[in-house]
Amino acid sequence: MSPLNSLTGKAKPYRTSGGIAAPRPNPSLPEAQRANYHGCPMEQFDLLIVGAGPAGSFAAERLARGGASVALFDGRPPGDPKACGGGVTSKALKAWPHLLEAVGRTIDELDMYSPSGKRLHLKLDEPFAVYSRIAFDTFLRERAREAGAHVFAEKIAGRGFKKDETGWIVRAQSGKEFSCAWLVGADGANSPIAKKLAGPLPPAEMEVAFGYRAPLPSAGDAATVVAFLPKWVGYAWAFPRPDHVSFGIATTQDAFDHEALDKLLWDFMVSYYEVPQVGNLRPQMRIWSKGARKGERTGTRVNSLRHIRAELEKSAERYAARIPGLEPRTWDTRHACGEQWALLGDAAGFADPVTGEGIYYALRSAELFAEAYLSGSPLDYEKLWRADFGRELQRASQMRRKFYGNFWGAPFTERMIEFARGHRGIRKVLGRLVAGDQGYTDLKRKLARSALKP
Numbered sequence: 461m462s463p464l465n466s467l468t469g470k471a472k473p474y475r476t477s478g479g480i481a482a483p484r485p486n487p488s489l490p491e492a493q494r495a496n497y498h499g500c501p502m503e504q505f506d507l508l509i510v511g512a513g514p515a516g517s518f519a520a521e522r523l524a525r526g527g528a529s530v531a532l533f534d535g536r537p538p539g540d541p542k543a544c545g546g547g548v549t550s551k552a553l554k555a556w557p558h559l560l561e562a563v564g565r566t567i568d569e570l571d572m573y574s575p576s577g578k579r580l581h582l583k584l585d586e587p588f589a590v591y592s593r594i595a596f597d598t599f600l601r602e603r604a605r606e607a608g609a610h611v612f613a614e615k616i617a618g619r620g621f622k623k624d625e626t627g628w629i630v631r632a633q634s635g636k637e638f639s640c641a642w643l644v645g646a647d648g649a650n651s652p653i654a655k656k657l658a659g660p661l662p663p664a665e666m667e668v669a670f671g672y673r674a675p676l677p678s679a680g681d682a683a684t685v686v687a688f689l690p691k692w693v694g695y696a697w698a699f700p701r702p703d704h705v706s707f708g709i710a711t712t713q714d715a716f717d718h719e720a721l722d723k724l725l726w727d728f729m730v731s732y733y734e735v736p737q738v739g740n741l742r743p744q745m746r747i748w749s750k751g752a753r754k755g756e757r758t759g760t761r762v763n764s765l766r767h768i769r770a771e772l773e774k775s776a777e778r779y780a781a782r783i784p785g786l787e788p789r790t791w792d793t794r795h796a797c798g799e800q801w802a803l804l805g806d807a808a809g810f811a812d813p814v815t816g817e818g819i820y821y822a823l824r825s826a827e828l829f830a831e832a833y834l835s836g837s838p839l840d841y842e843k844l845w846r847a848d849f850g851r852e853l854q855r856a857s858q859m860r861r862k863f864y865g866n867f868w869g870a871p872f873t874e875r876m877i878e879f880a881r882g883h884r885g886i887r888k889v890l891g892r893l894v895a896g897d898q899g900y901t902d903l904k905r906k907l908a909r910s911a912l913k914p
């Protein structure tokens with residue numbers, strides 16, 4: 461039997477969305493008042509939000525509920541998922557419990573592997589969730605529409621925004637133009653709006669993540685796995701979603717070697733399907749094993765590995781994208797807002813430089829900007845994000861080198877897993893890190909303190 465399930469099998473959603481109400485018009489939307497440079501009337505809004513990912517949709521929802529007239533531009537082709545692991549920390553689920561209404565899967569245990577292949581099984585006190593990005597983004601976008609935001613399935617042209625004395629004029633690829641007082645860039649890591657308004661980021665401040673969407677295993681529960689890479693910065697993951705498994709590797713762009721990393725990911729994926737879970741027991745993956753070991757080369761295992769790979773090659777869909785990974789000094793110098801503009805989420809560079817996690821920061825930055833705007837002081841957004849999570853992310857970028865560096869003659873991640881295997885306190889700190897509840901500012905202190913306790 462094939463170890464791979466069909467893509468439609470074994471879905472385990474924990475809760476389905478309760479249905480989305482039909483859009484209702486925003487009573488505060490003014491009539492078209494301005495004309496463009498060709499004399500044609502333009503639709504006018506208080507704010508134009510470019511990009512309907514988590515940041516843009518959540519900001520649109522909050523702003524529309526607060527009475528602002530908002531246009532949200534969704535330039536993503538229908539059915540094209542944003543490249544993402546889809547992991548949403550328990551910190552985010554606690555902050556916005558309505559996220560649990562989106563169709564996803566909760567995860568309360570995972571296997572972590574050290575760079576040399578040692579396993580740590582972690583039971584989480586607080587589960588996190590994994591979503592398909594189509595389901596997650598649709599859920600948030602429809603809530604924005606329901607709140608009164610006007611959602612346009614339009615892509616804004618690369619250089620289609622300009623400012624005059626009264627505000628912004630934005631041009632969609634369809635040729636339609638819109639005007640507003642405030643322009644909000646929520647258009648992701650490659651944001652042309654951010655490049656123009658906050659300045660471009662050098663390649664060293666971008667991380668790369670790529671991977672494959674593949675079928676669920678046909679036997680047993682699909683395990684959640686995070687494995688630190690041997691000799692590379694970063695990690696590989698296997699995140700089971702309701703109808704498939706998202707596999708991927710996140711690493712730095714400056715040391716990216718596509719061929720070598722792709723090979724590593726295929727080893728990881730094949731070993732994932734090789735050891736299906738039996739009851740509650742999941743055997744250890746022979747992670748990073750380059751095919752069969754000595755003595756097995758002509759045996760049944762080699763055939764089985766070949767078979768798994770051949771099956772996977774037929775069904776796995778590849779994806780790749782960039783994640784911002786700002787250097788410590790950039791956090792001080794780069795701004796996320798200015799006169800009549802603001803940047804949210806990835807466009808602002810708000811992702812954790814150690815893990816690449818960005819969904820929490822996309823949602824939180826949207827919330828903080830909406831709060832500042834609705835209180836009548838939009839420029840306070842800069843102060844708010846810095847005080848809320850700016851210091852934490854800056855600390856994470858200072859930690860990145862240490863986290864993926866050496867400690868007592870071995871990679872820090874190797875030591876961390878080794879210690880956690882033998883120590884409940886360290887396991888607990890690690891569990892809180894995965895949950896998003898353990899920050900980097902006091903990570904070392906917490907690890908050291910729990911190591912001293914029996």
Ligand SMILES: Cc1cc2nc3c(=O)[nH]c(=O)nc-3n(C[C@H](O)[C@H](O)[C@H](O)COP(=O)(O)OP(=O)(O)OC[C@H]3O[C@@H](n4cnc5c(N)ncnc54)[C@H](O)[C@@H]3O)c2cc1C
Nearest residue numbers: 511513514515535544545546547616648669805806818819
């Ligand atoms: C492979 C990979 C795995 C990841 N895994 C995780 C994870 O497990 N957990 C986590 O927390 N984070 C993860 N991240 C990071 C996470 O995906 C981002 O931080 C998050 O999506 C940022 O949300 P956003 O709304 O700012 O941007 P995005 O989600 O990128 O949304 C931007 C939207 O704007 C649209 N857009 C772009 N240009 C235009 C335009 N000109 N006009 C109209 N629309 C436009 C895009 O199509 C897109 O829909 C991962 C990233 C990658 C690349």
